[in-house]
Amino acid sequence: MALLFCMDMKLDSFSWTNQRKKSFFEAPYTTRQPQRKQANIVATEQTTTQKHSLKLASSTPSHNIFRLVPIFVSFLLVVASISPVLCLPIVSDSGHHLPANQTFKPHAELLKLKRIRAYLRKINKPASPDGDVIDCVPSHQQPAFDHPELKGQKPLDPPERPKGNGTEETITQTFQLWANSGESCPEGTVPIRRTTEKDILRANSIYRYGRKPRRVRRDSTGNGHEHAVVFANGDQYYGAKASLNVWTPRVNDQYEFSLSQIWVISGSFGNDLNTIEAGWQVSPELYGDNYPRFFTYWTTDAYQATGCYNLLCSGFIQTNNRIAIGAAISPRSSYNGRQFDIGLMVWKDPKHGHWWLEFGSGLLVGYWPAFLFSHLRSHASMIQFGGEIVNSRSSGFHTSTQMGSGHFAEEGFRKASYFRNLQAVDWDNNLLPLTNLHQLADHSNCYDIRQGRNNVWGTYFYFGGPGRNVRCP
Template sequence: MDSHLTSSLIPRNWKQWKFWIFVCVQLLLIVGSTQADRKLQQQSANQLRQLQAHTINNNTQHAPPVMSFSVSDGSWVDCIPIEGQIAAYHPALNGHKIHTEPSSSTRRSSRVQSSHLHPQLFAREQGGCPEGSIPLKRSDSSHKFLKKSTTNGTELIIPKGNKREIHEHVTVALQQSPHSYSGSHAVFSVNGPILESEEDFSLSQLWIFDGEWDDGTWSTIEVGWQTQPLMHPHDEPLAPHLFIFWTHDAYNNTGCYDLECPGFVQVDSKWVIGGAMPSYTTLAENKSLEFEVELEVLYDPAQSVWWLYVNNDPVGYWPASIFDGRLQGSASKLEWGGEICYFREANVDVRSKTAMGSGALPLHGYPIAAYLRNISYADADGHFFDAKPSVLRRHGGRQFPLCYDIAIQENGSRDWGAYFFFGGSGLNNPVKDLREILKE
């Protein structure tokens, strides 16, 4: 080595020593920072891989909340970063860019009067979550994967341990036709049905179907309100809750309620999916008032997703990719109506006292009986039409009409379009008892 070059690199006084010490320290900091960044990136990648692996076992968790709020009904709401919600870790959504709003405004015009009072307490009391986050009702139930079932409105019995799980429906539907529908809409009365047991549930909803039941490809999007104490054990006993549900394999292994598993992507900061609807009517109250919620699901072809609108707000969406080849831009069947679920021992054949709707039969009409109004649908091209009674097919209620029934109507005294009354109080609560209640 050249001795002159070597000696020129050796500091000859204290100022030079300080300069070279400073340079070395900065180099060490840069190297350390780079290594730390790499470590953080590696940890982040490892965490993502772990979350994706957990998805397979339905154990995926939301990211930690940025804020949490106590609501006056006793529930807690956590504000989760939009990118940190469970949906972000669905295997079919790897690399999915979250849509913050629909690409098109072509949809059904709103049929409810706007109100400054939000239907849910969280939005009323807290105004919503901070920007970039969504509200998540803190789970107080161990039921992370809850199945629902339907077979075109007929009674369905599913063995569950020593008990039979029995579902009964009263619904109306459009004729099943492949690739025919891309949207569903209705305005729902919101009621507080009385349940026979805390195991039971009662609901009102719309269904969007595709696939076949027999080969296990039956796929659904479901939205409505439900009273289900097992999911909300600390809430007011009758309180109905906004809910969503989906499956792509006939309720066997995929899908869930609300945001309990990867799938639905929420973007709205105010609506709490799974949250209570405190404004609702019981049988004793709805002689003078009915509370309502407007629900719509519409496919967005530019984004390849099914958007959910609640009272005209775009709350979130189901990406078509989660349905494993079904619901790819269109559906084969639409349905609207009510459902109850109850349980019986194997050798017991007594029907349920759990109420559907308000608990009143359709013959009582407005404002006593529960209803869905302004029922409409979008064809495969996204154009909306009123669902005329002549095209609606009734399911359920015929075998035991004193339990639960449904009555399709049209062109009443109000601008309700196509609508129906539905519900009942169960076989052990005959009509004459309801009439006595209504006289009080």
């Protein structure tokens, strides 16, 4: 009853604002005159008629009123003293609190709310179909420029591209889901996938978020990382280029991933390992879903403390306003159906020495500054292409996480995952075909690889597999 009473009082106060302001206790005084007359009549009757008992006289309505007035006033004072606790604010249908001196007008409130929502839809872009929110960040404010050696600087102009990098046959140009509706960021900004609390909570810690688990040997059989790759070594390399088709492999465990990428490597496979990496990956831990996403990575100490995925630390400098690193790739290849691939090239700028990344048909994404590295500051000693998965053995046996399409290399085109037109960049910034390649499948019963060459695809290979099967327990 106290809550209801308090709310009624507040509602009455709205109508009072449009009239003469009155004290709360003013109204009873305006109606006292009739009560006085009634009291006089009762008093006269009591003096002329002595047959009424004191008990009867004291129980008359007029006397009850006088006795209830102080009680009523006390009650109001008590209610007023506790009303801050008991009173509920007046709320409109739209959920907004109304000021005490404002009359609630539902139609006006609804119209105002509709206008606000329309305005927010205009200025706040909706999430893309993959659930991402893409922020357009001024180029000079991207994470890379938090690095002490980059403070106050701006992205460099595009470098000279390798010679011999002419147009080539492309099966189908791929895009990203967020840009399918024609969205892009304005000139002078770069699109950055927004990181959420949920993203970080999926990682073991803030420190490990956005970093690969440490691994030292690329062919280690004991750290859970398994590969099907081809590589070239024994020379000085200044870049690598290839086209690879995009799939949606099944990843069995949240803490596993499946990727296809190019590695540019220098140093030993000890604590001084330098790598630059780019490709596509499915990583539920990093992204919270099973979409294949365009990614980059770098490290200068074998994945220990330096480097990260994408733009999650100071390192890679993005220059492109159309490509969002970490965003989902669409469309994807389908088994025995249409094939979609992306072109990737990483090369060292002869003028400044930075390592640049190209995505698709001539889209420069950005660069890794040379000062980030030790061995890669001069050149690479190995380039590598292919697939990698993490086998956590969370169920006590080999994972069923797929690599590539999830099918073995022997199934070939439209069924297996591939790399084609493998090339290297030499010291004079020339693109040359790769022929002196070595194959490695460290768990060939789970994921394998098969290399070939023809006049259309140049040097190519198929790779991948289903993971756990009768030959891969």
